[in-house]
Amino acid sequence: MIIEARQLRKYFTIAKGQVVHAVDDVSLGIEENEVVGLVGESGSGKTTFGKTLIGLHDKTAGEVFYRGQNLPSHYRAEDFKKQASEIQIIFQDPYSSLNPRMTIGEIVAEGVLIRDRCSFASVRDRVVYWLERVGLHSDHLSRYPHEFSGGQRQRVGIARALIVEPKLLVCDEPISALDVSVQAQVVKLLDELKSSMGLSMLFIAHDLSMVRYISDRMAVMYLGSLIELGPADNVYFSPKHPYTQLLVKSNPEPDPEYERQRSDALIQGEILSPINLKPGCRFAGRCPLVEARCREERPLLREVAPGHQVACHLVN
Amino acid sequence: MTSKDQYALEVNNLAVEFATYGGTVKAVRNVSFKLRKGTTLAIVGESGCGKSVTVQSIMGLIPMPPGKITSGSALLNGEEILGLRQDRLNEYRGKRIGMIFQDAMSALNPTMTIGDQIAETLIVHRGLDKKSAWAEVISLLALTQISEPDRRALQYPFELSGGMLQRVMIAMSLACQPDVLIADEPTTALDVTIQAQILNLLRSLQEKQGLSIILITHDLGVVARMAHDVAVMYAGQIVETGSVDDIFYRSAHPYTVGLKDAMPSNKTVDQELRVIEGSPPDLFAPPVGCGFYARCAHAMKVCENNTPILFGTNHVARCWLHHAKAPVHPLQQSLKVPYQSTSIK
Numbered sequence: 001m002i003i004e005a006r007q008l009r010k011y012f013t014i015a016k017g018q019v020v021h022a023v024d025d026v027s028l029g030i031e032e033n034e035v036v037g038l039v040g041e042s043g044s045g046k047t048t049f050g051k052t053l054i055g056l057h058d059k060t061a062g063e064v065f066y067r068g069q070n071l072p073s074h075y076r077a078e079d080f081k082k083q084a085s086e087i088q089i090i091f092q093d094p095y096s097s098l099n100p101r102m103t104i105g106e107i108v109a110e111g112v113l114i115r116d117r118c119s120f121a122s123v124r125d126r127v128v129y130w131l132e133r134v135g136l137h138s139d140h141l142s143r144y145p146h147e148f149s150g151g152q153r154q155r156v157g158i159a160r161a162l163i164v165e166p167k168l169l170v171c172d173e174p175i176s177a178l179d180v181s182v183q184a185q186v187v188k189l190l191d192e193l194k195s196s197m198g199l200s201m202l203f204i205a206h207d208l209s210m211v212r213y214i215s216d217r218m219a220v221m222y223l224g225s226l227i228e229l230g231p232a233d234n235v236y237f238s239p240k241h242p243y244t245q246l247l248v249k250s251n252p253e254p255d256p257e258y259e260r261q262r263s264d265a266l267i268q269g270e271i272l273s274p275i276n277l278k279p280g281c282r283f284a285g286r287c288p289l290v291e292a293r294c295r296e297e298r299p300l301l302r303e304v305a306p307g308h309q310v311a312c313h314l315v316n
Numbered sequence: 317m318t319s320k321d322q323y324a325l326e327v328n329n330l331a332v333e334f335a336t337y338g339g340t341v342k343a344v345r346n347v348s349f350k351l352r353k354g355t356t357l358a359i360v361g362e363s364g365c366g367k368s369v370t371v372q373s374i375m376g377l378i379p380m381p382p383g384k385i386t387s388g389s390a391l392l393n394g395e396e397i398l399g400l401r402q403d404r405l406n407e408y409r410g411k412r413i414g415m416i417f418q419d420a421m422s423a424l425n426p427t428m429t430i431g432d433q434i435a436e437t438l439i440v441h442r443g444l445d446k447k448s449a450w451a452e453v454i455s456l457l458a459l460t461q462i463s464e465p466d467r468r469a470l471q472y473p474f475e476l477s478g479g480m481l482q483r484v485m486i487a488m489s490l491a492c493q494p495d496v497l498i499a500d501e502p503t504t505a506l507d508v509t510i511q512a513q514i515l516n517l518l519r520s521l522q523e524k525q526g527l528s529i530i531l532i533t534h535d536l537g538v539v540a541r542m543a544h545d546v547a548v549m550y551a552g553q554i555v556e557t558g559s560v561d562d563i564f565y566r567s568a569h570p571y572t573v574g575l576k577d578a579m580p581s582n583k584t585v586d587q588e589l590r591v592i593e594g595s596p597p598d599l600f601a602p603p604v605g606c607g608f609y610a611r612c613a614h615a616m617k618v619c620e621n622n623t624p625i626l627f628g629t630n631h632v633a634r635c636w637l638h639h640a641k642a643p644v645h646p647l648q649q650s651l652k653v654p655y656q657s658t659s660i661k
Contacts, residue, residue, distance in 0.1 A: 041507040042478075150363075179362040180534055181592040184578035188591055206507060209537075213580040213589065233585060250512035252537025254579050256560045259541040266516060267509045269463070270477055 002200045004029035008062035010052045021277050022048040024224035035201040037215030041271050045224040046204045050170045054087050085115050088161035092173040094153035098145040105141035111164045130159040151182035170202045208251045212236045220244050223274050223282035230308030240310040243283045320394035324496050324528035325351040330388030332373050339600045343369045345552040356529040358539040361549035367532050371498050376405045411441050414489030418501035420481035424473040430484050431469030437491040456487040479510035500532045548572050551597050551607030558631035568633035568650035571608045
């Protein structure tokens with residue numbers, strides 16, 4: 001296991017007596033050279049989980065082990081320096097995550113310069129190598145982020161993360177800002193890097209089809225809870241949790257014949273606010289199968305098939 | 317049946333340019349399409365292909381200058397609507413064609429309540445008094461299946477979620493009972509579960525009110541769910557049009573095939589994603605030949621310097637592969653299947 005979260009919890013206090021339960025006791029491990037896809041609606045806590053996992057948020061409770069070593073619950077500057085060459089993140093927004101006053105060369109080189117305390121000249125070739133690897137060009141070195149399209153910026157973000165040759169990469173919605181044909185380019189690139197560098201990845205996204213394509217295992221979050229986890233194809237093709245079932249049913253398929261036969265069974269209502277949550281199953285308010293005990297007792301993840309875990313009272 | 321009875325909107329040879337410091341951008345180049353009454357036409361393409369500019373020119377929303385409609389016509393139920401004076405423009409804009417946008421939050425006024433914003437349309441366009449306008453607001457909101465319409469009408473945009481705001485936009489665009497609804501990426505910013513709700517809502521409104529819809533999107537899944545007919549745009553031109561089945565099962569243009577292969581499907585477990593190499597051409601100086609020439613795996617010599625003409629009758633592709641003199645190619649079969657219009661449940 002390269003990284004493992006045990007009962008990881010992240011709460012935000014937004015006002016007196018108002019606590020956002022962004023991540024609530026999530027336990028999730030990623031094996032070496034494995035891609036775990038994390039899906040869920042906006043507000044389900046998937047980005048907060050990714051950021052808390054690698055120390056960008058302080059932990060409220062719980063532990064994170066990186067290759068067996070317990071990571072601090074509050075990172076100091078030295079911790080980031082130590083950790084950053086092995087754990088990297090690609091941020092969701094390619095516009096706000098690049099410093100507009102730095103050139104592409106400076107942005108991509110920065111990690112290596114800090115880690116190795118060397119000069120730009122000595123790493124220039126490596127920067128060019130990584131720019132080309134992600135489909136950019138050495139001419140781009142001295143340009144600024146505003147001169148690039150969203151897709152190109154996202155690739156700058158990927159080059160920046162990968163130049164330090166990390167072991168674990170957290171991809172926070174790396175493709176949602178991109179066009180269809182560019183999405184395929186980025187996903188193929190990540191897939192190829194997984195094989196060539198032995199990368200492990202947490203791939204956070206809301207595009208179920210893309211997550212199923214790239215992931216070995218798929219995890220589903222709802223209102224801060226992990227509700228289903230298993231091999232990606234099993235979770236997609238035979239989802240066990242009522243929420244996952246509705247999520248898969250809502251996913252549009254690029255096939256008109258299939259779409260014409262689709263049932264209209266849709267999930268009703270919207271995701272609740274994660275402030276001061278009530279006890280019981282997080283999905284009880286929207287669940288078509290809800291029973292009395294769902295509102296009282298919060299279901300825990302249980303294994304229902306080999307490697308396939310579900311948090312639902314009604315699944316045997 | 318005359319074409320006026322058959323089509324809600326007919327666009328012919330539309331061309332739009334923008335004057336910029338870098339030169340003139342030819343954003344839309346001779347685009348033609350027809351929207352059949354009571355159906356949905358999806359315009360598909362990637363950012364910068366001109367799909368939004370096309371519908372914005374029809375709505376008279378292009379700032380001129382720097383924009384300029386250099387040629388073309390757009391017939392709404394047989395009446396020309398391009399190049400109208402401002403006062404005439406307001407007679408059909410919002411009234412006979414409604415529009416909803418991707419970013420509902422920034423399309424609404426943050427300092428007015430939802431109810432007041434919708435009522436404004438009703439008072440201006442339909443001449444209702446304040447009290448009957450408010451009653452109509454509530455029934456419009458109820459039509460969009462928003463929860464607690466009475467309460468929502470008194471709230472401000474920041475108090476509502478993205479899905480609810482999109483319902484508000486739909487209520488507002490339907491206020492004047494338009495014939496045509498233009499939806500520009502209406503669900504791109506929404507979660508799949510909410511997207512499914514909004515798409516279902518649009519479809520049921522179409523059935524109830526006979527709305528004709530132009531749906532702009534880049535998501536082929538949304539197209540498959542919603543569209544009767546599809547137009548695929550690339551580099552400012554429509555490269556293929558046909559029924560939704562033509563486009564998905566009998567694609568005739570290499571770009572359409574490329575788009576399909578770049579999207580994961582869940583029909584086959586071990587699908588290999590195929591990437592369209594390269595990037596779209598610069599529209600400051602659009603290529604002399606086919607816009608897709610540089611990225612096309614099947615490009616021939618003729619494609620470099622000659623813009624392809626349209627081949628086919630109802631299922632149409634802008635590709636030289638369909639020319640009688642082109643070498644035999646599997647895509648050629650696609651245009652030989654007789655056209656059948658598609659109906660969606």
